[in-house]
Amino acid sequence: MYIPVTDNGEPFYSEGFPVRFYKTDGTEWIANFQPGWTDLKQIIEFEKNQNLLVIACGTCYIMNPKDAKPIQVFGVGFSDIFKANKDRLVLQDQTDLTIIEPDGTHWNTERISWDGLAEIKVENNLIYGLAFNPMHDADEWVEFKYDLDTKTLTGGSYYTFENKKPWWKVW
Structure with a gap:
């Protein structure tokens, strides 16, 4: 089952940008990111820490793979x-x-x-x-x-x- 990820923590049930995350203990979870306003989709790993930048249709989410709550959310039109x-x-x-x-x-x-x-x-x-x-x-x-x-x-x-x-x- 997808876990909805949004900027305000409210549930999101439409099709968004699904991403599978793997935790250090071997378990996994699937996020459904609320999309922004563009077609830009990308996932980038930061080398200095374990965080990821998830760009879901122009909206950026800074995520730690072990947490379902974003560290930061910004933008909608990148x-x-x-x-x-x-x-x-x-x-x-x-x-x-x-x-x-x-x-x-x-x-x-x-x-x-x-x-x-x-x-x-x-x-x-x-x-x-x-x-x-x-x-x-x-x-x-x-x-x-x-x-x-x-x-x-x-x-x-x-x-x-x-x-x-x-x-x-x-x-």
């Missing part, structure tokens, strides 16, 4: 995964990236795109790609570069307007 330097993994979402360190900890970049990333390439500690910028007269793709070591973004299509005068206020 569409691609890349290997970077220092044994890091880079997950592509619609508007930003998530970096998973070799021990399973993870962090998110700032928002890079208004709505879509494309042509992602990873070279050493740099990520290159295109960020979608919907314009009123013509849509465009804007180049970006993200440095994993310094956590700095160059380019992209998402601009914050924090320290600018709002257009609707009269001064």
